[in-house]
Amino acid sequence: MNNNPQLNKNGELQHLLTTEGLPASILLNILDTAESFVGVTARDIKKVPLLRGKSIFNLFFEPSTRTRTTFEIAAKRLSADVVNLNIAASSQSKGETLLDTVNNLSAMHADMFVVRHSQSGAAHLIARHVRPEIHVINAGDGRHAHPTQALLDMFTIRRYKRNFRNLRVAIVGDILHSRVARSQIHALTTLGVPEVRIIAPKTLLPAKVERLGVHVYHDMAQGLKDVDVLLMLRLQNERMLGACLPSSEEYFKHYGLTQEKLALAKQDSIVLHPGPMNRGIEIDSAVADGKQSVILPQVTFGIAVRMAVMTILAGN
Ligand code: CP
Secondary structure (H helix, E strand, O other), X not given: OOOOOOEOOXXXXXXXXXXXXXXXXXXXXXXXXXXXXXXXXXXXXXXXXXXXXXXXXXXXXOOOOHXXXXXXXXXXXXXXXXXXXXXXXXXXXXXXXXXXXXXXXXXXXXXXXXXXXXXXXXXXXXXXXXXXXXXXXXXXXXOOEOHHHHHHHHHHHHHHHOXXXXXXXXXXXXXXXXHHHHHHHHHHHHOOOOEEEXXXXXXXXXXXXXXXXXXXXXXXXXXXXXOOEEEXXXXXXXXXXXXXXXXXXXHHHHHOEOHHHHOOOOOOOEEEOOOOOOEOOOEXXXXXXXXXXXXXXXXXXXXXXXXXXXXXXXXX
């Protein structure tokens, strides 16, 4: 018997809600399965029949470019039928509750829900509510978790750095409001990265963040020294309740990643960013478009990783 709401009674992945508490074996199985899909996404005919006959519903209650589109592409490449619910034009605007919407879509024989929501816990709520044969994937909930983003980041790191041993990884920026940072920290520590640093001003750090097994820095010069991987984060202005910073110019001066600051990390270090980027605030264009940036490969790998997650869930 396990207490993880993501796992079925056999310890297999039933839903993907967070990277927290998932064993390394499950994370690695997703990454290894994604490797097999990278080839599919590069072929002329980019389709395999693994999810033929399955209906996947994308429920994005918050804006998205990368996650929504790559989930749709991933589902289509697996030959599933994909429905993108237009939330603005849905009956949510007439007061229908989230679970009533889910009940109605379930009555249309949904097999999987991909959910993005501004409320932390929305995907968990749906996962607890649906019939056991329906799978739920969290595509980002509030400040809580964004597991497929963290997984595609892990996939990208492994592709460029070969494994997770001996790596020094720095997560830089607005940790406080970031669901991505939380999911990255759990994935990195579970996969055995020996040193995870977070670099942020005090106002953008969660309380007692050291308990997650990370080393905290407030100074870029110290925090970036000899780092192999830089995971940059956006200032999540839409989730800030008050002013956390004097100004974006001041933030860029101290925490914006420029070529000069990047030179403090290892020469062969790589730079990731989940997007959307705010150029000139957390990252300079010379770095975002520079030779150490793997930001666009991240997006491409996101398709294979999401294909892997959906295939594994459908098989459990
Ligand atoms: N990384 C990410 O979640 O981007 P979108 O908001 O565009 O999906």
